[in-house]
Amino acid sequence: MSDKTPNPALRQLDVLVGTWNVTTSDGGQGASDGQVTFEWMEGGFFLIQRFELGQVRGVEYIGHDEETGTLRSHVFSTAGDVLPYTWQVQNGTLTIWYDAPGSPAYFEGTFAEDGRSYAGAWHWPGGGYKATATRP
Structure with a gap:
C-alpha cells in the first residue's frame, strides 16, 4: 500500500460525477449526440x-x-x-483544451446554478459546435 494521496486539485471535477445526456448543434462539423458517465477510480487518483x-x-x-x-x-x-486534453473547472466554468492550456482547440461551458446541466461550445480554427449536457 502506498501512502500517496490524490492531489486536492482533482476535487474540482466532482461536479462532473454521474451520467450526462449530451446534445449538439454541430453546424455540419460532425458532432454527435450521446451519453457520458464520470466516476472516480478506486483510490481517487483518476x-x-x-x-x-x-x-x-x-x-x-x-x-x-x-x-x-x-x-x-x-x-x-x-x-x-x-x-x-487538459481539464479545468473554475467559478462554474468547464474548460477542456486539446493538449495544453491556450490551445486554439478547446471547449468552454458554463454550469447551471443547480449543477444539473452545462452548455457551451467546442472551438477550433475554422470550426466548432455547441454542446449541452443534462443529467437524466
Whole structure:
C-alpha cells in the first residue's frame, strides 16, 4: 500500500460525477449526440469518463500531472484515437483544451446554478459546435 494521496486539485471535477445526456448543434462539423458517465477510480487518483457519442465509444482517464500542475487526460476511442486534453473547472466554468492550456482547440461551458446541466461550445480554427449536457 502506498501512502500517496490524490492531489486536492482533482476535487474540482466532482461536479462532473454521474451520467450526462449530451446534445449538439454541430453546424455540419460532425458532432454527435450521446451519453457520458464520470466516476472516480478506486483510490481517487483518476476520474474516468466513459462515452458513447454517435457511433464512437471510448474511455478517458483524467488525473493530476505533477510536472505541469494541471489536470491532464488521455482519450481512447473505438475510432482508434488516443487524444490528450487538459481539464479545468473554475467559478462554474468547464474548460477542456486539446493538449495544453491556450490551445486554439478547446471547449468552454458554463454550469447551471443547480449543477444539473452545462452548455457551451467546442472551438477550433475554422470550426466548432455547441454542446449541452443534462443529467437524466
